[in-house]
Structures are given as C-alpha cells and as structure tokens.
Amino acid sequence: MPYNIIVLIKVIPDLEQIKPNPTTGEIVTDRTPLRLETLSENAIEAAVQLKEKYGGKVFGLIFGKPESAPMLKKAFAMGVDDGIVITGYKGNNPVYTAEVLCGKIKGMQYDLIIAGNQSADTYTGLLPGIISGKLGINLLGNALTIALEERKIRVKSTLEKKIQNLNATLPAVVSVTQETNQPRLPPVMQIMAAGRKQIVTEAAQPQTMTGTLQISNKAPRSERKRQLYEKPEEGIAAVVRAIKEEIR
Amino acid sequence: MKTLIFSDDGEIAAQISSYLKEGFENTIVTLKGEEGKCRRSGARSMFIFTGQPTASGLSLALKKLKDQNSADLVFIGSTAIGRDTAGLLAGSGGFKPLSEVTSVQFSNGKATTTRYLYGGKSVLTEESDSNLFVVAPGISEASLTENETEITEISLDQSPVTVEGEDQKSTGGADIEKAKVIVSIGRGLGKPDGLKLVEQLASAVKGEIAGSRPVCLDYHWLSEDRQVGLSGKKVRPRLYIALGISGQIQHIAGMRGSRTVVAINKDKSAPIFEECDYGLIGDLYTIVPKLVTALTS
Ligand SMILES: Cc1cc2nc3c(=O)[nH]c(=O)nc-3n(C[C@H](O)[C@H](O)[C@H](O)COP(=O)(O)OP(=O)(O)OC[C@H]3O[C@@H](n4cnc5c(N)ncnc54)[C@H](O)[C@@H]3O)c2cc1C
C-alpha cells in the first residue's frame, strides 16, 4: 500500500570549509557555503526507496534559511516529490527546531517521518526522539532496514553492541544511520527538472527561541609539533626516537 | 543536588557517576548485565532494568524514577539508545536537554557546559538552565570505591515498540580506550591483506590496532568496537600512529587527546598532518616495513 512519508532535511555549512578566525580562534559560519547534511541524505534515500517499493509520496521539510532553498531542489532531484523550506533557523537548539517542525507536521497527512540519527554538524541526535515525543507517535531509531506491511513497521535497529528487531504500528518516526544506504547521485535530467520547480518558503512559528547562551565557540587549540618529512627516510630516525620515548 | 544517571553501557554510567562525586547525590541506573562498575561508582542508590530495552520503555521508566527520587538533574550516556531515550524525555515534556556534553559545572542554578561542534572543529561553551544532559563517553575515568551499592531490579514497562529478537555484533574484544599505544588504520590501507604489515608494527610498539570509520563500519576490516572518532571511541594513548588516515574532523575528535601523534600518508595536504607531531609523507607500504626494521633492530 502507498505511504505518505515526511523526510526531515537539514542544510548545514560545509564543514570542510569552516576555518577559525586566525587570531581569536572563533568559528563563524555565516559565509560558509551550504550543503545537504550527510545523514539527511541517507534519510532522503531511505524515504525514496520506500516510495519506490510501496508507492506513495515523499515530502521534504527543511527548517533553515532562505539560502537553503537550492538544497530542497537537490532533494527533489533525488526523488522527493514536494516540500517546503521553513525560514528563521537561528542555530543549534533541538527543542526549538522540533517545535517548529512539529507545528508544520501536525497539519499534514503522514504515515512515516524519516530523519537522520545524528546530524553531521551539531550531532545532537535528539531530534528524532523529541519529534516522536511531541507528536506522541512511535520511535524506531537507528534503522539499518525498514519494512512496511499495512499499518505495521519493522526495523533493524543498530546499537553499539547489538542489532535489535523492532516492531511497531504506524504512524512512526524512524531515524537512519550512515550505513543504512548509499545516497544516490541524481541523473542530470532529474537535476534539470528539479531546478525548474518552484520552492515554497514560510516563516517559522513560533518565532522566539529560548534556550542556551553561547559563551564561546572556538577551534580547539592544537599544540602539535608538526614535524613533516617529505622524504620519509629522513624522518624515520626521529620518528623511531619519539616512538621509543613513548613506549618505554 | 540529586541526580539520576542512566546508560545502557555500564562503563559510561560509572564514568558519569565518578565525574559527579562532589556535591551530588547520585542514583545510577543501567541494564541488567552492565552493573559491574556501577555498583562501585559511589552512587547512593542503584537500579537495574530487566527485560528488552527500547527507547520508549526506558523513557517511561526513567521518568518514573526521576519523580520517585525527586531528582533535579538527569544524565544519560550518549549511545544510540541513550540519545533516543533523552529525545523522548525532552519531547514529552518537562526536560530541557543538552547534547554531547564533555564537561559540566553548576553555579547559581546555571549549568556551564562544553561540547564539540561542527563534527569536532570547534568547542562550544554554553550556559543554560538545562536539566537533562546527554554525556559523551569518556567524561572521566570510572573511579571505583570499596563499597558496593545495593541494587533494586525494575522490569521495563510495556513499550509500544516491541523487540522481536536481536543479534549480537561481533566484537574484537579490544579495549582501545585504555590502550597506551594505538596503531590506527584508514582507507589508505587499500586492502585487508595489508593488516599483516600493520600487525608487525603493532607488535613492535606493543600497541592495539584501531581504525577510522570506513575501515570498521563499511569494509569490516576491523570490528566496530575499534572505531576511533566522534561516533566511535575517544582514545588518549601516549602514542597514536595513523596509517593512511586522511584526518577528517570526525576522526580527529576521537584521538585529539593522544600525547604523541605520528602520521603516515601519501598526500602532503591530508589534514592529519595538521594534527600530528611527526608526519612521514609517502606510501605506507614502503615506510612501515622500514619503521618495523628500525624499531626491532
Ligand atoms: C556524522 C558523522 C560521524 C562520523 N564519525 C566518524 C568517526 O567516528 N570516525 C571516523 O574515522 N570517521 C567518522 N566519520 C567519517 C569521516 O568524515 C571520514 O569520512 C573518515 O574518517 C575517513 O576515513 P579515512 O581517513 O580512513 O579515509 P579517507 O578519507 O578516504 O582517507 C584515506 C587516506 O589514505 C591516504 N592513502 C591512500 N593510500 C595510501 C598509501 N598507500 N599510503 C599512505 N597513505 C595512503 C590518502 O591520501 C587519504 O588521505 C564520520 C562522518 C560523519 C558525517
């Protein structure tokens, strides 16, 4: 049977391009180019695969900024049918993010919500649980595989030491891991088609965010020696000395 | 202050309890079979959950325990099921969460915490009135007391999500978090056959073998419990030798505490060279045999 799937998509600064301010060490990401968050790509792939298998529609939900809009197009190219960018994202605050996303989700028809289990930039891993708690629906976390049958869902959930077979009824929130799948690279035709799609944006509700006060956000100081040898044979003696010192 | 500490990993629960020694009255909770260290971590009282753990079952049971013990603060170890449990507690009301904390201090009713951000590129220091802390593994050494805390068993409440069987993951039986010397491999090893060479180096330096995420999770050249990094183990050996590891931030976050870092990589611009004390630029298959010879002669 066909399912309505909502996929939660985060847009993040490209981590590789974040550079601390050389004098203060403070990290500012205002100008860093944006990209799809790694686990959100796995979530999109999982949602699109379920649609391909069972039929239905995938709706993408981004809580971001106006600049996030091109990333929704990328999601469309990967097979997401429809979506919206909610603007007004102010930074890492999972409770507020969940409040804004749930405000939107509550007015929608859905069977399944898919998210990443831990986002690549802020790494809270809390959002799937908070959303599930707020909506009062089942949570099946860290899914390696997802199977649906009528109103039943089965998931292989990967924990540190074991894999659990979880069962529940829909609607449900499922989080996926990096090992769940390999996100597809959409073909050029789909990218072009997605490029022509209209992007709908709407402002976040509620607008006020309460929470934490940032005191500082600095690159951890590295006091490494950084003795590099381009001709490795010249460095072996120094390295052996250092190794012997440490394993004495 | 009264705390409730939970982790499905007894080691992490004991670490948190040891970290919160001064000025706290700790109740520690873990799963049956994980109680070993928790019993001797200086907690006032202790519970173990029996039955199949799910995040929903755990969050219901912990909420009850928090109310019964009138705990002010809840600490949950950051594991897959721990984060889900914390999320559910925060979502169903009454809890203000903070994730992945690596230190926490309380004064004037406020918590000052630190955590890594941007995959480990920065350290964020925050002040908040949070009451639910998801704690990154390794916040302290689990220091053990002579006295054992009395244990009460609690059967996990019915959960709307049910567990129908489980498979254990294979483990290498290694405890890389305690290792004094680590030889760590990355995708640059190229083939599992290369492990033979790595073993020679590991035996020459009496080290444990660990690896980057792709090596442990994607290729299974090593077992998952040997993964170093943000989503793996945080290690602090005296010596960390990185072979064919590019040094992405998520990897660095797991080995930053090492005392001396040696890196071998054929790419001069690999970020690992920013985070090493000694860097040899070249093919590991030519350099490592020379190192082994020099170390054993
Ligand atoms: C949410 C999230 C969490 C993550 N958590 C972790 C984590 O916990 N741990 C982790 O490690 N990663 C983690 N990652 C993945 C991380 O971003 C990198 O993808 C990973 O660390 C790269 O592994 P690598 O260095 O082995 O491989 P690569 O990046 O492919 O590097 C291979 C290196 O080997 C070198 N090389 C190749 N051949 C040779 C040779 N013959 N001799 C010498 N050098 C050679 C290359 O120059 C290259 O630098 C995470 C990512 C995300 C998004």
Ligand SMILES: Nc1ncnc2c1ncn2[C@@H]1O[C@H](COP(=O)(O)O)[C@@H](O)[C@H]1O
């Ligand atoms: N601002 C956001 N908008 C949409 N989805 C999000 C947002 N933040 C997080 N998510 C989803 O929640 C997952 C886990 O994020 P986190 O809990 O922040 O680690 C991500 O992989 C996304 O699927």
